[in-house]
Amino acid sequence: MSDERGFIRRYIFSTDHKVIGIQYIITGLVMALVGAALATLIRLQLGWPDHPWPLLARLLPEGYPGGVMAPEFYLALVTMHGTIMVFFFISYVLVSGFGNYLVPLHVGARDMAFPFLNMLSYWIAFVSALVLILSFFVSGGAAAAGWTAYPPLSAIAAAVPGSQMGQSIWLLSMALFIASFTMSGLNIVATVLSVRAPGMSMMRMPLTVWTYFTASILGLLAFPPLTAAAVMLLFDRHLGTSFFLPSGLIVGNKLLSNTGGSPLLWQHLFWFLGHPEVYVLLLPALGVACDIMPAFTRKPVYGYRTSVYCLWAVGALSMIVWGHHMFVSGMSPFTGEYFSLVTLTITVPMTIFGVNMLASLWGAKLELATPMLFVCGVIALFGSGGLGGLFLGNATADMQLHDTYFVVGHFHMMIGGVTLLATFAAIYFWFPKMFGRMMNETLGKAHFWLTFAPFFTIFFMQHFLGLQGAPRRYYAFTAFDYLQKTRGQNLVISLAAFLLVSAQFLFLVNFVWSLVKGRVADANPWKATTLEWTLPSPPPHGNFDTVPTVERWAYEYGVPTPDGDFAVQTVSADHVPVTA
Amino acid sequence: MIKKIEGSFVSLLFAGTAFVGAWYGARAWLPELASRHGAGIDAMLHYLLSTVGALFVAGYVALAILIWQGSRRLSIGPRFASRKTEIILSGALGLGMAIIAEGGVLAIGIPVWSEYFDAQAPADATVIEVTAQQFMWNVRYPGVDGVFGRTDPKLVDDTANPLGLDRSDPAGKDDVVALNDITVPFGHAVHVRLRSKDVIHSFFLPNFRVKQDAVPGMTPEVVFFPTRTGTFELACAELCGLAHYRMRGFFHVVTAKEFAVWLHQQQAGS
Numbered sequence: 001m002s003d004e005r006g007f008i009r010r011y012i013f014s015t016d017h018k019v020i021g022i023q024y025i026i027t028g029l030v031m032a033l034v035g036a037a038l039a040t041l042i043r044l045q046l047g048w049p050d051h052p053w054p055l056l057a058r059l060l061p062e063g064y065p066g067g068v069m070a071p072e073f074y075l076a077l078v079t080m081h082g083t084i085m086v087f088f089f090i091s092y093v094l095v096s097g098f099g100n101y102l103v104p105l106h107v108g109a110r111d112m113a114f115p116f117l118n119m120l121s122y123w124i125a126f127v128s129a130l131v132l133i134l135s136f137f138v139s140g141g142a143a144a145a146g147w148t149a150y151p152p153l154s155a156i157a158a159a160v161p162g163s164q165m166g167q168s169i170w171l172l173s174m175a176l177f178i179a180s181f182t183m184s185g186l187n188i189v190a191t192v193l194s195v196r197a198p199g200m201s202m203m204r205m206p207l208t209v210w211t212y213f214t215a216s217i218l219g220l221l222a223f224p225p226l227t228a229a230a231v232m233l234l235f236d237r238h239l240g241t242s243f244f245l246p247s248g249l250i251v252g253n254k255l256l257s258n259t260g261g262s263p264l265l266w267q268h269l270f271w272f273l274g275h276p277e278v279y280v281l282l283l284p285a286l287g288v289a290c291d292i293m294p295a296f297t298r299k300p301v302y303g304y305r306t307s308v309y310c311l312w313a314v315g316a317l318s319m320i321v322w323g324h325h326m327f328v329s330g331m332s333p334f335t336g337e338y339f340s341l342v343t344l345t346i347t348v349p350m351t352i353f354g355v356n357m358l359a360s361l362w363g364a365k366l367e368l369a370t371p372m373l374f375v376c377g378v379i380a381l382f383g384s385g386g387l388g389g390l391f392l393g394n395a396t397a398d399m400q401l402h403d404t405y406f407v408v409g410h411f412h413m414m415i416g417g418v419t420l421l422a423t424f425a426a427i428y429f430w431f432p433k434m435f436g437r438m439m440n441e442t443l444g445k446a447h448f449w450l451t452f453a454p455f456f457t458i459f460f461m462q463h464f465l466g467l468q469g470a471p472r473r474y475y476a477f478t479a480f481d482y483l484q485k486t487r488g489q490n491l492v493i494s495l496a497a498f499l500l501v502s503a504q505f506l507f508l509v510n511f512v513w514s515l516v517k518g519r520v521a522d523a524n525p526w527k528a529t530t531l532e533w534t535l536p537s538p539p540p541h542g543n544f545d546t547v548p549t550v551e552r553w554a555y556e557y558g559v560p561t562p563d564g565d566f567a568v569q570t571v572s573a574d575h576v577p578v579t580a
Numbered sequence: 581m582i583k584k585i586e587g588s589f590v591s592l593l594f595a596g597t598a599f600v601g602a603w604y605g606a607r608a609w610l611p612e613l614a615s616r617h618g619a620g621i622d623a624m625l626h627y628l629l630s631t632v633g634a635l636f637v638a639g640y641v642a643l644a645i646l647i648w649q650g651s652r653r654l655s656i657g658p659r660f661a662s663r664k665t666e667i668i669l670s671g672a673l674g675l676g677m678a679i680i681a682e683g684g685v686l687a688i689g690i691p692v693w694s695e696y697f698d699a700q701a702p703a704d705a706t707v708i709e710v711t712a713q714q715f716m717w718n719v720r721y722p723g724v725d726g727v728f729g730r731t732d733p734k735l736v737d738d739t740a741n742p743l744g745l746d747r748s749d750p751a752g753k754d755d756v757v758a759l760n761d762i763t764v765p766f767g768h769a770v771h772v773r774l775r776s777k778d779v780i781h782s783f784f785l786p787n788f789r790v791k792q793d794a795v796p797g798m799t800p801e802v803v804f805f806p807t808r809t810g811t812f813e814l815a816c817a818e819l820c821g822l823a824h825y826r827m828r829g830f831f832h833v834v835t836a837k838e839f840a841v842w843l844h845q846q847q848a849g850s
Binding site (some may be wrong): 042071072075095146147150152153156158159161181220224246247249250251253255261262263265283297298299300302306313321328329333336337340341344345347348349351355356358359361362363364365366368373376379380383384388390391393394395397399400402403404433449452453456460463464467469471472474475476477478479480481556557558559560579 | 585586587590593594595601604605609610611620621624625628632635636639640642643646650651653654655656657658659660661666669670673674675676677678679680682684685686688689690692693696697711714715720733736737738754762777778779780782784786787788790791792793795797798800813815816817818819820821822823824825826828
């Protein structure tokens with residue numbers, strides 16, 4: 001099939017879901033480098049508080065006046081690190097990037113349901129990332145009210161320097177991000193519902209598609225309230241409204257004229273999005289892990305149907321538990337009891353899902369290639385992260401742990417670690433399909449070891465900082481006697497963090513080197529069963545010459561066939577019996 | 581051979597993580613306890629630490645064993661578990677988690693939660709108003725009349741009158757005001773009315789297991805019962821701006837006699 005599009009239509013303003021997916025992935029990886037750099041500065045400060053850094057002072061004179069990091073710069077770093085990693089790294093690479101790349105291929109479609117909308121969503125996402133980065137350079141610096149942006153801190157310019165122009169730009173960037181993410185989610189839902197290949201019934205879809213489908217529905221339901229909240233906050237900031245500002249506020253010894261608003265309203269609107277959002281990130285991570293696994297266990301995944309039902313249950317429950325972020329916010333304690341009980345109900349489907357992943361290893365003929373190593377890491381972090389959730393979902397325990405490093409440790413394990421390791425697993429696994437070359441296994445394995453070990457150390461230890469009562473978003477732990485003994489732990493965490501960040505260069509080198517020099521990949525290097533492996537690597541524009549007919553589910557492994565021990569989804573039942 | 585060695589190492593990674601993690605986690609991490617309801621919160625935390633700790637070790641060891649076995653297997657075991665195994669495994673583990681998680685909340689958590697939030701402050705409780713602002717804690721006692729005087733945001737002046745006290749209100753004549761130091765008598769409940777002048781702060785007494793956001797426009801109240809005398813630290817637990825990390829206060833629990841003397845001195849001084 002000849003391709004007559006010019007370079008620009010082909011690689012820049014492309015409507016091909018595969019190119020758009022790769023664009024998202026590259027953009028997200030670049031943003032991840034920024035986010036990691038910010039994390040390095042954060043850990044430098046927490047490991048060695050009050051230490052002067054002359055070199056950094058020369059590079060970042062405003063962040064390091066006199067050589068020591070300024071507290072406002074620290075808060076901007078924390079805010080931007082969180083925003084970038086959640087919205088501009090994981091959302092871009094894993095959700096939008098792999099979502100775009102995989103969903104059409106997995107359901108046997110020639111492209112997304114709305115290719116032009118898809119291109120539009122990427123370019124808006126790109127602009128939104130640029131806008132966010134720009135906010136570092138405005139007066140007052142980048143937003144500094146945390147990624148949760150609680151007003152009044154985020155609403156009043158005099159409250160913190162980042163709440164000058166930086167916060168407005170942050171809100172603008174979020175509005176663009178949400179617009180783009182909504183389009184992309186709509187596209188995924190439409191693609192799954194309307195352009196599946198003949199024979200691809202819902203219950204034959206790979207778990208990857210199920211997770212993207214569920215996550216996209218959640219995103220569509222949950223993001224609009226945040227959009228509304230962001231607009232309301234912009235109004236409060238610039239047009240004198242009082243949605244989130246009560247009467248009697250005195251900032252900088254000046255009485256403000258606002259009246260009648262409620263700071264808690266923002267928290268409700270934010271977490272109504274915020275909680276489903278963590279599942280928007282987490283579920284695709286679990287989905288890709290489930291689909292990578294069988295290629296290395298040579299067995300079907302364990303409990304496919306139960307896993308799908310669990311996804312539905314988690315999706316539904318995730319919409320009604322947002323208040324567990326607000327147990328000590330001043331919200332009625334009776335609602336606290338409700339939110340606590342419903343939140344902990346989520347452990348049931350999530351446990352079953354996690355156990356299904358673990359049980360997929362049972363009886364396996366395991367090959368520990370790089371993608372599989374990262375999947376093992378996903379299972380491990382999902383376990384430890386999920387168990388931490390039992391503490392925080394429990395209102396009584398949360399009274400002590402709320403807003404401490406326990407929370408930081410917990411969410412990094414889940415929406416930081418599970419998603420990060422799944423992203424790496426996915427890149428190592430689908431790289432040959434995307435670029436037609438294999439990544440280097442030795443570097444890949446080293447990358448796994450040097451990622452998992454420090455990652456686990458950092459965030460496991462942070463749980464215990466939380467038990468000691470160390471609050472999050474502290475510029476230093478020097479001002480309190482009871483926090484003095486956390487200094488040594490913070491030093492260890494910082495050293496582990498530097499190791500973690502350095503190890504990512506192994507990945508970057510591998511990525512770039514393999515792109516040019518990697519061993520050429522054939523169509524199906526992992527002997528996997530989903531539809532993309534029937535296509536050449538990389539697949540042509542339009543994917544399938546003729547739309548494939550799907551004959552079976554996605555997990556036909558461990559059966560004797562002419563190809564070996566597996567049958568791709570298009571193999572007819574006449575040749576290989578269908579087992580599920 | 582290489583495959584087996586690799587499998588052993590990966591297996592060891594997860595098993596090792598489990599045991600080192602459990603060893604690291606099993607020490608006394610919580611700050612020294614100084615409140616009555618705090619014992620309930622600690623019981624909740626210890627219940628979770630032990631059940632969750634056991635699940636963590638069990639899960640990681642299972643993962644390690646599966647990897648160990650898998651990397652040594654030359655052909656796969658049965659492709660499917662029986663329907664019965666699947667239902668039992670999902671059902672048992674789902675139910676087990678429900679019992680551990682929900683059971684913990686219902687049996688240990690909710691009673692403590694109720695004790696803390698539903699408690700009517702006893703008549704002899706020490707009533708204090710704490711007004712947070714960037715980056716300090718304003719403390720006010722109602723004085724002998726037991727009534728706080730009127731305040732008005734219009735009267736606020738950060739140096740002369742940080743709380744905006746209305747000097748014309750007779751009820752306010754005997755109010756005692758302090759900054760960053762809360763003093764309470766031992767043997768009585770403490771009843772804190774929390775306010776904030778500017779942004780959201782959080783009143784966090786790590787030793788008392790007390791944490792409550794101070795939200796402008798609201799006056800949440802907390803009631804708790806100190807079980808020890810001594811001086812404890814008060815921290816801000818909600819990001820409130822540049823000096824959030826050093827928004828420090830002190831909470832002094834003194835004997836009733838010392839308290840009477842202290843209060844008298846304050847009133848004489850004001």
